[in-house]
Amino acid sequence: MPLLSNLLAKDIPQTFQKFQLHVYAGFFFFGLLGFVYLMSPIVSRRNYLSENALSPGLVSNDIYISNEHIRDIIGQLRTGFKEKNISDVIQSMFVQRGIEAYKQNLEDDTNDENVYGIVRAPRLASTESIILVAPLYVRIQSKSQPIKANLYGIAHTLAIGFALHRKPYMAKDIILLFPAQQENGTRIWLDAYFNTKPDSIPLDAHAGSIQAGLTLEFPHEKFYSIDLRHNGINGQLPNLDLINTVVHLCDKNSIPASYYDIYVDLSSNELFIDYMKKSLRTLLINALTLATGVPSGVHGQFLHYRIEMITLFGSLTKRDQYQTSPITLRAFDDIIEGFIRSLNNLLERFHQSFFFYFHINRRNFVSIATYMVPLGLIVAPALIRSLVLYMSFFTSSETSATTYITLGRTMKFDMNYSAMFLEILECLALSYVLMWIPMKFTYLIICQITMFISPILLRPFRSTERQFDYLQFILLLTGSALLGCLSLLNYSMAFLAACFLMPCYMFAGCSKFDHWIIKYFCRFLFLTCLNPLVFLALYHYLARLLMAGEFLLPNFNQLTSDFDTYIASYRLFNAWTVDVVCLAIVPIWFLLYRSTFWIRTLVDKTQ
C-alpha cells in the first residue's frame, strides 16, 4: 500500500480548487522576485574567511622584483614569441637558475608544447604544492585581435617563481605551468599529470599533491582593474575562501577587483541606486553565465580535478571615470606573493568555506541555503499540482459501483497506458535526433519546425480527460525530479530551466479546457514564447544587455556566431549542458506541446 492515508478528491478544499491557477502563478512570481531579493542585505551575507590559518596580509612582503628584471624577462619572451620557440626560451630561463623544467608535446599537428617548472620546497619532502598558471596566449575582448600573447602574466609568474626559489619559508612546491593552447593544452597537461587517460604519456616529473593555485592573464602592460573569473565547468565554483583571500589582498593594496568586469564601489559615496543596479547585474550575470556550463578561463579545467583556482585578468575597465593612473605591477606582485604566503600556511585543502554561492559584489554573497529557496518556490506549483491530480484519481471503495483496481488503489477510471507510452516514446525519439545532428542554428530551426508540425503528421494524442490528467501528473513529477537533481549539480541551469518549464506546464494544463480559443491560444504560445530557441535568444539578449550595462539592439548574427563558438568549444570542457537540454528538457517541453493537441475521446462512464 503506497500511502497510509486515503487521499481522495473530496479532501481538496473547494476554494483551493477554484483558485489553483492564482496560487501557482503566485508561487512562480514570488520565486522570481525572491531571486532578485537575494541581493538585499537582509538575505545576503558579508564575506568572511573561514580558514583562520590563511591570515592574508599578515606577513610583510619579502620579495622585491625590480623593473629591470621584468624588462629583461619580457625582452627574452618577446623574442621567443616572435621566433615561435617560446617554450624553449622559458625552459632555458628556468634551467639557467637551477630550477627543473620540462616540456610536454601536445599530440597534434601544431608544434605547440606545454612547458612547466617546479620550484621545490627546500626543507620538506614535496608533500603539497601550489600551482601558478600563465597561458601563453589569452583571449581578449577586441574585435581585431581575438588572442594576445600573455607577456606580462608569464613574466611575473617567472619572476615570482625565481624569487621564491631557495626561500627557507616555502613549505610547498610551486609548479609554474605555461600551457600552449589555453584550455586544450591545460586539459592535456592535467590528463597526463593525473594519468586519467590510459593512452596518455605520463609526465616527466610530478610535485606534491596540488592544493590550489592562480591563473594569471595579463596581456596588457597597463591595466586598471583585476577581473576575478571563477566560473568553472558545469557550474562548479572554487572555494569561497580562495576568492576572499584574493579580494582581501586586493583591498589591502587598493586595487579595484571586479566580477564580470563590473566594479561595485562599496564606499559610502556611491549612490544607493547605482550600488543596487551594479549588484543586481553581478548577481544576474553570475546566474546566467554559470548556466552555460562553460568556464570563463583555464581555471575551469583545474576545478574539475578539485584544485581550487581562479583566473586573474588584468582588464582595462576603469573603476570610475576618474581613475587615471594604471595599477603598478609592484602592487600586483604583492598580491600574488601574499596569496602564496597565505596558501603556504595551510595544511589541508580548502574545505572550510562554501563551494556553492553567488556573488553580489566583492563584499557580499549568498550561499546555497539561501538561493535554493527561490527555486523551491518556483518548482512548488508542479509538486502541488501533481498532488492535486493524484488525489483526484482515486475514489473510496464504497461510493462507486464499478471499480478499477490498479496498483492496489481503486481508481475512478480505466487506465489505458498504451496511448500514453506511445506518445512519450515518439517525443523522446524526436528529441534524441538532436543529439546526432550537427549543432548549427539553421539545423535547429529545421528540427524545431519538424517538431511543431509533428502532431499534425503523426497521430495526435487521443485520450479521455482523466488520461490526459494522468499524463500531466507523470510529466509534473518527472519535471520536478529533473529540476531538483539539476539544481544540485548546476543551480543556474536548473533555475533557467524552471523559468522556462513552469509556464509550459501551466499552459499545457490549461489546454484541458474544451474551449477552442484557449486551446489555440496555448498552442500559439508554445510556438512563439515558450519555444526553446526563442528562450535561448532571449537569454542571450539578456546576458548581453547585462554584460554591456547599457541598452543594445538584438543582433541575430551575434546570436548565431556566439552559439557556434559555444558548440565548437563546449566539447573541450567536459560540459554536459547541451546533453541535458537535449535529452531531458526538450522531451518534456515537446511532450507538453503535443499534449495541447490532445483529442478528447469518449466521455468516461463513471462520475
Next chain:
Amino acid sequence: MLFRSFLTVLLFLAISAVDPFEKFAEATTRHTNNWAILVDTSRFWFNYRHVANVLSIYRSVKRLGIPDSNIILMLADDMACNARNPRPAEIFNNVAEQINVYGDDVEVDYRGYDVTVENFVRVLTNRLPEVTPVSKRLLSDESSNIFIYMTGHGGDGFLKFQDNEEISAVELADVFEQMWRKKRYHELFFVVDTCQAATLFEKFYSPNILAVGSSKRGEDSLSHHVDPKIGVYVIDRFTYYALEFLEKLKQDSQKTINDFFHCCPKHLCISEVTWRTDLFTKRDYRKTLLTDFIGNVRRTDIVMIDKQFSDNILTNSTREAIVDKEEEQSKQQQFTYISQMPIVD
C-alpha cells in the same frame, strides 16, 4: 656535653646573624622541592604564539631557580623546525627578535603528539609506565609547591588539546584532588592563558590551590602583536605583561601573588584577569611570595672572583666594579649567582 652542644648552637645562631652569606640566603627562597609544569596544547603554524608563551615562561622559571629536572615542559608542535619558519631553529616572543626562546638550553619533555590529555593526567598523578624516565615524571611530594602554566585554545569549561581532544574543568579538578590525596603537592599555583580561562578552574575543590586565568567566561583572550617578518602573532597579551612582571623578579624579590594577579590590568589585557583564592586558606595570598612557587634554591658554587674568572664568565656586576673590588678583596666578599643562561658578548 650538653653545654658544648648548647655553645655550638649559640655559635651557629650568632654566625647566622652576622655572616653576610646567611643574610643573603635568608632573604631568598628556601624552597628546594618546587616543580613547574608548563604545557602548550595547540599545534599548527598559526598557533606559534602559544609555543612562544610557554617557552618564555620556561625561561623565567628556570632563571629563578627551578632546574630542568624539576620542570616538565610539554610542547604540542615544533615551531622552530617547521618548514614555514623563515628563521629556522629560532622562536621569538617579540617583534624585536632579540631573544631566541628556543635556544640551546631548552629541554622539552613531551613533544608533538605525546602532548595528550592522558599523558598530562598521568604525569600529574604519577601513573606512568615503569619504563618512563625520571625526567618525564613529576616526582613531587607533600612539601613541594607546584606551578602549572597552561596555554592554548580553550572554551567554556574545557581546554583543547591537539585539535582533537579536550580536558574538561571537572576532570582537571578531579586530577588535582587525586594529587592532594596522594600527597603530591603542598601548594599549587595554576596559571592559564586561553579564551574563557576562568571557567577552567572554577570547579577545583582541593585545598591549597591558587588559580589565575587571563579571561573570564564569555571573553576571548587576545594576542599581543604580530611579527610581520614571520607572519604570525608571537605572544599573547596576558603572558606578555606577566613576563614583563617576571623579568623584574629576582630571587630575593618580595613581590607577592597579589602583585602577580594585578600585573595585567584591564586596560592592558582587555580581557579581565580572574583569580581564585578561596581554596588557599592556610595563608594569606596577599602575603605569599611569588618566589614560593616560581623560585627554588639554586645550586650555588661559591667562587672567589678574580681576574681569571672574570675573563671567562660575566656576572651581574660590571668589569670595572670587579677590578675595584679586587683591591678590597679581603674586606667585602661579593656573592652573586652565576647567570643560568650566560649571554656571551
